[in-house]
Amino acid sequence: MGDSYHALYGTAYPMVPLIPCGRERRLFMTPPQGQHGSRLDPWTQSYAQRTAGMTASEIRALFAVASRPEVVSLAGGMPYLSALPMDTVAATVAQMLATQGLTALQYGSGQGDPTLREQILEVMALEGISAHADDIVVTTGSQQALDLVTRIFIDPGDVVLAEAPSYVGALGVFAAYQAEVAHVASDDDGLVPHALEERILGLKAAGKRIKFLYSVPNFHNPAGTTLSVQRRPQIVEICQRHGILVLEDNPYGLLGFDREPYAAMRTLSEEGVVYLGSFSKTFAPGLRVGWALAPHAVREKLVLASESAILCPSAYSQMTVSAYLATCDWKAQIKVYRELYRERRDAMIESLGAMLPQASWTHPDGGFYVWLTLPEGLNAKAMLPRAVTERVAYVPGTAFFADGTGHRNVRLSYCYPDPDRIREGVRRFAGVVQAELELLETFGPYDASAGRPGPSRGVQFPAPDLS
Numbered sequence: 001m002g003d004s005y006h007a008l009y010g011t012a013y014p015m016v017p018l019i020p021c022g023r024e025r026r027l028f029m030t031p032p033q034g035q036h037g038s039r040l041d042p043w044t045q046s047y048a049q050r051t052a053g054m055t056a057s058e059i060r061a062l063f064a065v066a067s068r069p070e071v072v073s074l075a076g077g078m079p080y081l082s083a084l085p086m087d088t089v090a091a092t093v094a095q096m097l098a099t100q101g102l103t104a105l106q107y108g109s110g111q112g113d114p115t116l117r118e119q120i121l122e123v124m125a126l127e128g129i130s131a132h133a134d135d136i137v138v139t140t141g142s143q144q145a146l147d148l149v150t151r152i153f154i155d156p157g158d159v160v161l162a163e164a165p166s167y168v169g170a171l172g173v174f175a176a177y178q179a180e181v182a183h184v185a186s187d188d189d190g191l192v193p194h195a196l197e198e199r200i201l202g203l204k205a206a207g208k209r210i211k212f213l214y215s216v217p218n219f220h221n222p223a224g225t226t227l228s229v230q231r232r233p234q235i236v237e238i239c240q241r242h243g244i245l246v247l248e249d250n251p252y253g254l255l256g257f258d259r260e261p262y263a264a265m266r267t268l269s270e271e272g273v274v275y276l277g278s279f280s281k282t283f284a285p286g287l288r289v290g291w292a293l294a295p296h297a298v299r300e301k302l303v304l305a306s307e308s309a310i311l312c313p314s315a316y317s318q319m320t321v322s323a324y325l326a327t328c329d330w331k332a333q334i335k336v337y338r339e340l341y342r343e344r345r346d347a348m349i350e351s352l353g354a355m356l357p358q359a360s361w362t363h364p365d366g367g368f369y370v371w372l373t374l375p376e377g378l379n380a381k382a383m384l385p386r387a388v389t390e391r392v393a394y395v396p397g398t399a400f401f402a403d404g405t406g407h408r409n410v411r412l413s414y415c416y417p418d419p420d421r422i423r424e425g426v427r428r429f430a431g432v433v434q435a436e437l438e439l440l441e442t443f444g445p446y447d448a449s450a451g452r453p454g455p456s457r458g459v460q461f462p463a464p465d466l467s
């Protein structure tokens, strides 16, 4: 730690030998006079290498402003919880606590509540999955399941295949475990099978070890697209042939607007697919309840990894979800969400069509997100400060690529604001794009070296509620 430590603090902070106990150590830990509140980090040299992959995005500060009420946020992926029957939920929780409080507030099993695991089978049956409750691990949101799967499969330098673009929260996990992310082209029908095959062959020829394919097949975050029924068996077959596990992440699958859910990839292979589900989008994210359905041997490792991380998922949250599933009409609630989000999707797509002829975008038939491509020459991250000044926020596309591409892309969410706010947000956004186009005409294309933020490499978290 010595040299750079002193470079940081200079002579004002005399070096004290690092003795692992007693007063000397306390002295060493005491910041120098006048440096209270300093943001310099004395532990810079001590962090594990894997923290190099953990970076907060420079746009976080902007989003602090964007959460003001006068800003229309098309950025966040937050479910519209006002649509929940809160009185019913409150009564359900109260009843659960009154009758089972001692269990709900106690430690529970590392694998998760057996009753809830049985109920999860019913939820997954809606997507054609038939499984055994013993192969389910309940997790703290599906985000923890992503972490556990990555933890048990990835050594530094191993490759994870992922759609281009991909969910930023997953990219963050992969970076934290020092995986190399290889993006695979996707189009309006999801992952492109021949692009997947080519990518695998190329990586293998380069001597890379590919561990799994990460895919969000339904109502993709951020792309808004769905993997077609025709492509599902092709993707699973390609992965099987190459000995690559499929990690099927499906938090939005039941939120389709116009049709019944497609059969999950897990229905095509019990041994080759780890399926992740969540109650965050169909019930409430604050409870942090998700799950992994895994082949038996993988499931055992997931439970051990989860126990070492959190001992057990929250019994209180699990029993709340379980009571909700048992006593409330959860399927009717999903229908309420679907209709609400469909109306909001319509408001967004119609106003984009009316106000932004210069751009193109995807047409989601479920979920929360539209993926927009700006006209040539514009940069979504560079444009964001102007957008926030104009009181509209979005997430720039670069957040969803591990390789710094996506600067012409924007993720727009329609899940949270009501239709009038969405229309107003798109109107403001279209004004910003128009103004940027005028700048472009006057000054020529955007120059990344000229001080405004340009494409950056590596995964950057905008903020948890924006992922």
Ligand SMILES: Cc1ncc(COP(=O)(O)O)c(C=O)c1O
Pocket: 077, 140, 141, 142, 143, 144, 167, 169, 216, 221, 249, 251, 277, 278, 279, 280, 285, 288, 289, 290, 467
């Ligand atoms: C694709 C995807 N996977 C996983 C998650 C994590 O969800 P949770 O941990 O709330 O279940 C999200 C959250 O937005 C998501 O969009």
